[in-house]
Amino acid sequence: MAADTQNFFEKVYEVVKQVPYGRVTSYGAIAKYLGAARSARMVGWAMNASHTMEDVPAHRVVNKVGLLTGKFHFDGSNLMQQLLENEGISVVDHKIVDFDKHFWDPWKEMPNH
DNA sequence: TCTATGACTCCGG
DNA sequence: CCCGGAGCCATAG
Numbered sequence A: 001m002a003a004d005t006q007n008f009f010e011k012v013y014e015v016v017k018q019v020p021y022g023r024v025t026s027y028g029a030i031a032k033y034l035g036a037a038r039s040a041r042m043v044g045w046a047m048n049a050s051h052t053m054e055d056v057p058a059h060r061v062v063n064k065v066g067l068l069t070g071k072f073h074f075d076g077s078n079l080m081q082q083l084l085e086n087e088g089i090s091v092v093d094h095k096i097v098d099f100d101k102h103f104w105d106p107w108k109e110m111p112n113h
Numbered sequence B: 001t002c003t004a005t006g007a008c009t010c011c012g013g
Numbered sequence C: 001c002c003c004g005g006a007g008c009c010a011t012a013g
Helices: A003-018 A027-033 A040-048 A079-086
Strands: none
Touching: A003 A027, A003 A040, A027 A040
8 A cells, every 4th residue: 555545545634523512514615625526436435445444434424415325334234324313314215405504614614725 | 448336416307 | 307428536456
């Protein structure tokens, strides 16, 4: 694993950790923040490796329409949804209700980009 | 080296 | 927002 790859993963985790309680963001938003707007899939790949980390709230990262696309990558069949609901976020059919209200844009919210 | 795949996104309908 | 099609790019085999 190359050093820059480690750095990329680390950056993704940094941003995800900054997501406030009860808020969510998207892969594309993170990719954009990292300067790799066309590589949203790589953010997803980084999340795939996030299971090795402890403080990475991967459940707060969903796709652009608030769909829990990574749900099946969690241990439990509905663990991701449970975690979100635990934070006061309503989830119906793998999708976040009022996603635009809970959306947290790192590009917009974080100062140093 | 090439092909397939995917925790994505944009576009047009 | 849902649906189908196209673009995108790192990894796996």
